[in-house]
Amino acid sequence: MGMTMTQKILAAAAGLDKVEAGQLIEAKLDLVLGNDITSPVAIHEMDKMKVQGVFDKDKIALVPDHFVPNKDIKSAEHCKCVREFAKKHEITNYFEVGEMGIEHALLPEKGLTVAGDVIIGADSHTCTYGALGAFSTGVGSTDMAAGMATGKAWFKVPSAIRFHLVGKPAKWVSGKDVILHIIGMIGVDGALYQSMEFVGEGISYLSMDDRFTIANMAIEAGGKNGIFPVDEKAEAYMREHSSRPYKIYTADEDAVYEAEYTIDLSALRPTIAFPHLPENTHTIDEIKEDIAIDQVVIGSCTNGRLEDLRTAAEVLQGRHVAKGMRCIVIPATQSIYMQAMEEGLLKTFLQAGAVVSTPTCGPCLGGYMGILAEGERCVSTTNRNFVGRMGHVNSEVYLASPAVAAASAVLGKIASPKQLEA
Incomplete structure (x- = not known):
């Protein structure tokens, strides 16, 4: 019985020739990540x-x-805790305001x-890095503490689901529509503690930004991780952004999958997740x-990358957001912010009546920069739309792609870019 991509990576990290689904292993870590909310808890545990x-001070990232x-005194204290820890332990990859970005866009960059x-x-949403053929997964702060201290973590080897992507997506259909379609199809627990492995010729039509988005939301289907095969696009991305050596793993032909699905990308349409679960798709x-x-929010670790901003700007070019509408655009990193400025995207957003924020997760988790009041509705390119996720428990969040979000901002209702052409 062969191994999946994920199982091969975990076997190598555990120093084993072979692993099987359900097996408990201790694996060496290449990177341990924390942010301003989770790191203080881990630091206190340490x-x-x-x-x-x-x-290893080079294998920890604090963002x-x-x-x-x-945002306030409490958040300032949290950041102070992280800052002092990073200084004490000479953490190489600590990113302060002015150089930081949304973690899951920043680290690959x-x-x-x-x-x-x-x-x-x-x-x-640490599962984002599966877009590059890595095994990456979210853990609790206690596991983060143990990882920072020892460079190791315990895992139960996941079983897998394989998704065959075929066909070429139409214009205005993006990676966000692909993953929302999949979550709507299998449900928010459809891949519970399983590896979601994406294969097929349709992947060649997906940009790296599309793939980051899809892998990012594997957790919204309950997945342990999402992972893509390493092709020319992935290798080109890594060569451009990293000097680190990488290793490509491929699934065995006789690898075992709990289920297999075929997704025809050419048949997909712009997809929206209605309140209050990502599986409630239409x-x-x-x-x-x-x-x-x-309100509309365009940004987050899911859709705040340059391609997302270009798509939103294409929709907003020469148009204006609806009267009374709040449209908030958040580039995911300083580099993306700079490139968007150089390309004139920020000017397009401002002329359209949107506001542009410094990189932050802010509104995604109901933190700040876009809190919803009672009864308000928001179309957001973020990844979760649970009750009270972005503010009041009686507010509503609709998850969508940057194209749909931008078109909705113009019309003041949920809409696709094609409706603007009518």
């Missing part, structure tokens, strides 16, 4: 362990991004994640009544 230092720049890596992060064609909205 204090309890009475360890003298970290396992204050959730309530940064500091900085070349800290490559194929074959085993990465844990005290943030559930295509734009299935929406028969106008759904008025109050």
